[in-house]
Amino acid sequence: MIRIYHNSRCSxxxxxxxxxxxxxxxxxxxxxxxxxxxxxxxxxxxSQLGISARELLRTGEDVYQELGLENPSLDEETLIAAMAEHPRLIERPIVVVDGKAVIARPPETLLAFLRR
Structure with a gap:
């Protein structure tokens, strides 16, 4: 089964x-x-994406600046907690298939991911 973490306001x-x-x-x-x-x-x-928490952050969100998340000394736990509390910080869309995931941005990356 495929799962997509989706935001309907995002093109x-x-x-x-x-x-x-x-x-x-x-x-x-x-x-x-x-x-x-x-x-x-x-x-x-x-883990499924194979990236760090910092790589999953949307840096253009106001809350990113408000929370001071640009600070390079913040650890993974702090960044993950911020995303759990403020889901707008999570890059999108994320598609998960068979234990592997991809950020489908641009969406065409999803096609290659599904063909693997």
Missing amino acids: KSRSALALLEEHGKPFDIVNYLETPPSAIELKTLL
């Missing part, structure tokens, strides 16, 4: 969702702003 997220629909792949949608992933779920996603 990239909508495009990724449309690609999944076009390819007839069954999937679950997680509206992560309404149902934010826990810190434990975020750690799993980071």
Whole structure:
């Protein structure tokens, strides 16, 4: 089963969702702003993505500046906690298939990911 962490206000997220629909792949949608992933779920996603917490952060969000998340001395736990508390900080969309994940940005990266 495929899972997409989706934000309906994001054009990239909508495009990724449309690609999944076009390819007839069954999937679950997680509206992560309404149902934010826990810190434990975020750690799993980071492992599946193969990236650090800092790489998953949306640096253009106001809350990023407000929380001082640009500070390079902040550890993974602090960054993960910030994303769990403020899900707008999470880069999107994230698509998970068979224990592996990709940030489908641009959405075309999703096509290559699904073909692997």
